[in-house]
Amino acid sequence: MELRLQREELLRRQNFVGGKWVDARGRQRYPVTNPATGKVIAEAANSGRADARAATDAAHRAAGHWRERLPRERAEILRRWHALIVQNTEDLATLMSLEQGKPMTESRGEVAYGASYVAWFAEEATRIYGDLIPQQQRGKQMRAFKEPVGIVAAITPWNFPLAMIARKIAPALAAGCTVVGKPAEDTPLTALALAKLAEEAGVPPGVLNMLSASRERGIEAVGDWLADERVRKITFTGSTAVGKYLARESAGTLKKLSLELGGNAPFIVFEDADLDAAVAGLMAAKFRNGGQTCVCPNRIYVQAPVFERFAELLAARVSALKVAAATDPQAQIGPMINAKAVAKISRHVDDAVSKGASVLVGGTRLAAMGENYYAPTVLKHATNDMLVTCEETFGPVAPLYRFETDEEAIKLANDTPFGLAAYFYTRDMRRAERVARQLDAGVVGLNEGAVASEAAPFGGVKESGYGREGSRYGLDDYLQIKYVCQGNLD
Numbered sequence: 430m431e432l433r434l435q436r437e438e439l440l441r442r443q444n445f446v447g448g449k450w451v452d453a454r455g456r457q458r459y460p461v462t463n464p465a466t467g468k469v470i471a472e473a474a475n476s477g478r479a480d481a482r483a484a485t486d487a488a489h490r491a492a493g494h495w496r497e498r499l500p501r502e503r504a505e506i507l508r509r510w511h512a513l514i515v516q517n518t519e520d521l522a523t524l525m526s527l528e529q530g531k532p533m534t535e536s537r538g539e540v541a542y543g544a545s546y547v548a549w550f551a552e553e554a555t556r557i558y559g560d561l562i563p564q565q566q567r568g569k570q571m572r573a574f575k576e577p578v579g580i581v582a583a584i585t586p587w588n589f590p591l592a593m594i595a596r597k598i599a600p601a602l603a604a605g606c607t608v609v610g611k612p613a614e615d616t617p618l619t620a621l622a623l624a625k626l627a628e629e630a631g632v633p634p635g636v637l638n639m640l641s642a643s644r645e646r647g648i649e650a651v652g653d654w655l656a657d658e659r660v661r662k663i664t665f666t667g668s669t670a671v672g673k674y675l676a677r678e679s680a681g682t683l684k685k686l687s688l689e690l691g692g693n694a695p696f697i698v699f700e701d702a703d704l705d706a707a708v709a710g711l712m713a714a715k716f717r718n719g720g721q722t723c724v725c726p727n728r729i730y731v732q733a734p735v736f737e738r739f740a741e742l743l744a745a746r747v748s749a750l751k752v753a754a755a756t757d758p759q760a761q762i763g764p765m766i767n768a769k770a771v772a773k774i775s776r777h778v779d780d781a782v783s784k785g786a787s788v789l790v791g792g793t794r795l796a797a798m799g800e801n802y803y804a805p806t807v808l809k810h811a812t813n814d815m816l817v818t819c820e821e822t823f824g825p826v827a828p829l830y831r832f833e834t835d836e837e838a839i840k841l842a843n844d845t846p847f848g849l850a851a852y853f854y855t856r857d858m859r860r861a862e863r864v865a866r867q868l869d870a871g872v873v874g875l876n877e878g879a880v881a882s883e884a885a886p887f888g889g890v891k892e893s894g895y896g897r898e899g900s901r902y903g904l905d906d907y908l909q910i911k912y913v914c915q916g917n918l919d
């Protein structure tokens with residue numbers, strides 16, 4: 430796949446700081462590669478501590494003016510940004526497929542998905558209501574206002590290079606916050622293109638600042654934000670280990686945190702489920718982005734009477750998946766993000782097989798296609814002692830477990846430190862109510878595999894983090910409450 434954009438200026442190799450495109454200090458750069466071929470796509474700015482400080486300075490200078498803008502003025506800018514994202518779908522999707530590897534159809538879908546958060550929060554910007562508290566004493570009036578929390582540092586993962594950063598920046602700007610952002614080292618180009626479109630939409634200088642960095646230098650840059658008391662909030666999507674690090678390191682300045690962390694989603698198929706719908710739901714949830722999402726079902730529990738039939742139906746669908754490079758219009762699964770990801774998938778599958786799982790489909794690397802390809806895989810007879818059960822595989826592997834009773838399924842599903850998403854299929858409404866309440870997860874798919882939406886609160890419980898993204902709840906994470914008590918009114 431070649432880098433051919435309709436608008437070449439959307440390929441940015443510099444940082445966006447204070448409304449200007451600038452090199453990292455010392456003109457440092459690092460290579461961004463295509464996971465399908467290993468070839469370098471571009472050399473991006475390799476930012477460190479000084480660049481992070483410059484971004485915070487710019488965000489600080491812009492903060493007062495931005496929070497004083499009328500909400501409908503902020504909304505108007507967000508609407509223009511949304512329109513530009515949609516207009517430039519093809520270029521954004523091309524950048525995304527090149528740096529992340531997902532098929533073009535998925536990348537186009539992600540542009541629409543990410544843009545939907547911008548449209549949503551443009552609307553929400555004008556609905557930041559406070560409260561007039563019912564009078565408690567004569568001559569006294571009590572009011573609660575919602576104010577922007579301040580400078581927000583947005584740190585995002587590689588698996589959704591556009592949607593994750595859009596769903597952090599949009600509510601932050603809507604709330605009146607200014608932003609310093611750092612996308613994952615593997616996928617900075619989509620985020621930088623998004624910043625370019627924000628500039629074109631009229632986001633004032635310093636309101637949005639975006640830096641790219643390699644893993645090592647990124648740690649330095651984020652370290653500066655963690656220590657800087659002007660940065661009042663960190664919003665992060667990524668691993669639980671890094672989320673814990675951010676929570677620890679930001680404690681010195683007591684920042685507000687939104688952490689959307691790792692998952693280990695159970696997917697339960699009860700004996701009364703519509704099996705075709707359950708297979709379709711699993712295909713959508715499990716194999717989206719090649720299995721590289723935090724909400725991917727990681728453990729698939731199927732009740733004994735329907736186990737064999739479900740396994741058969743699933744195996745037929747999975748063996749028909751087309752694995753190909755992003756440019757192939759038929760591609761359904763692309764390469765994994767890097768060699769480390771493939772090594773982890775292999776380790777999980779090999780471990781499961783060594784402990785008694787049988788491979789129904791796949792189970793191998795697709796080395797002839799390139800070093801980052803792994804075959805979509807279905808494993809039967811998975812058990813609790815396997816790595817696929819305890820760790821997030823983050824790849825196209827579907828391990829099937831057999832269970833007997835509802836109680837057993839709930840116990841197994843909740844037997845994890847994580848609690849992001851959970852799914853189950855049943856036609857029994859009483860069971861549906863009961864199980865939905867019993868599952869320890871922030872997001873539950875009931876007879877549904879596609880749960881994410883800009884209108885819904887997305888986020889986890891337990892070690893999957895805290896805070897919510899999307900919906901009206903998603904704005905609260907960028908706001909703080911000020912209480913004003915006015916006396917002597919009579």
Ligand code: SIN
Nearest residue numbers: 666721722723724881
């Ligand atoms: C994620 O994998 O972190 C997000 C998935 C989604 O938005 O659906």
